[in-house]
Amino acid sequence: MTRRLATLLGLAALAAGLAGCSALPDKPVRATLYDFGPDVPAAAASVAAPAQAALVLADIEAAGALDGSAILYRLGYADEHQLRPYANARWSAPPPQLIRQRLRQQLGRDRAVLDLGDSAALARDGGAAPRVMRVDLEEFSQLFESAAQSWGLLRLRVTLMENTVGGERLLAQRYFAVRKPAPTADAAGGVRALSSATDAAADDIAQWLQGVR
Numbered sequence: 642m643t644r645r646l647a648t649l650l651g652l653a654a655l656a657a658g659l660a661g662c663s664a665l666p667d668k669p670v671r672a673t674l675y676d677f678g679p680d681v682p683a684a685a686a687s688v689a690a691p692a693q694a695a696l697v698l699a700d701i702e703a704a705g706a707l708d709g710s711a712i713l714y715r716l717g718y719a720d721e722h723q724l725r726p727y728a729n730a731r732w733s734a735p736p737p738q739l740i741r742q743r744l745r746q747q748l749g750r751d752r753a754v755l756d757l758g759d760s761a762a763l764a765r766d767g768g769a770a771p772r773v774m775r776v777d778l779e780e781f782s783q784l785f786e787s788a789a790q791s792w793g794l795l796r797l798r799v800t801l802m803e804n805t806v807g808g809e810r811l812l813a814q815r816y817f818a819v820r821k822p823a824p825t826a827d828a829a830g831g832v833r834a835l836s837s838a839t840d841a842a843a844d845d846i847a848q849w850l851q852g853v854r
Contacts, residue, residue: 793834
């Protein structure tokens with residue numbers, strides 16, 4: 642009788658344990674990480690183009706949510722003033738870092754692109770100080786015009802400075818705004834659209850720099 646009672650108590654304890662396990666919350670879903678993908682090599686004709694003067698690319702400045710890792714979108718048909726983050730998708734690094742990396746890759750096809758520290762080293766060695774490009778990120782989000790159609794929006798303010806004995810002098814400033822269609826109405830589509838917009842902006846900036854004297 643005692644052995645039977647012990648067996649029943651053991652089965653009851655096992656059943657209670659299994660019931661407790663089923664009540665545990667599901668494992669949290671890990672967010673999918675995105676970046677701009679590999680850089681596309683320049684065509685042979687572009688590689689052979691005359692080299693341009695070296696350029697210093699400062700860290701890109703951004704404020705608020707644009708400096709985080711969230712992939713942001715707006716519902717233009719509901720409230721276009723509200724930035725919303727995707728719940729299960731993230732950038733692998735803050736957008737200012739990803740954009741700077743892509744700008745450095747694109748502009749570096751026909752010129753040397755340096756960091757601020759490299760410019761200081763050149764000055765100490767008696768070399769000519771290259772121009773400094775400063776970039777402010779003002780918009781980087783996916784805008785839904787409807788539940789099925791959306792765009793990747795990128796807006797940058799680019800300032801070109803010249804180093805002088807008295808400090809930096811303003812040479813030129815321009816706003817760049819690019820809009821590219823998203824192939825799908827989700828985070829993956831927004832990422833592709835924003836990546837395409839960044840590449841287009843890099844091309845526009847490269848052309849603009851060639852015209853600044």
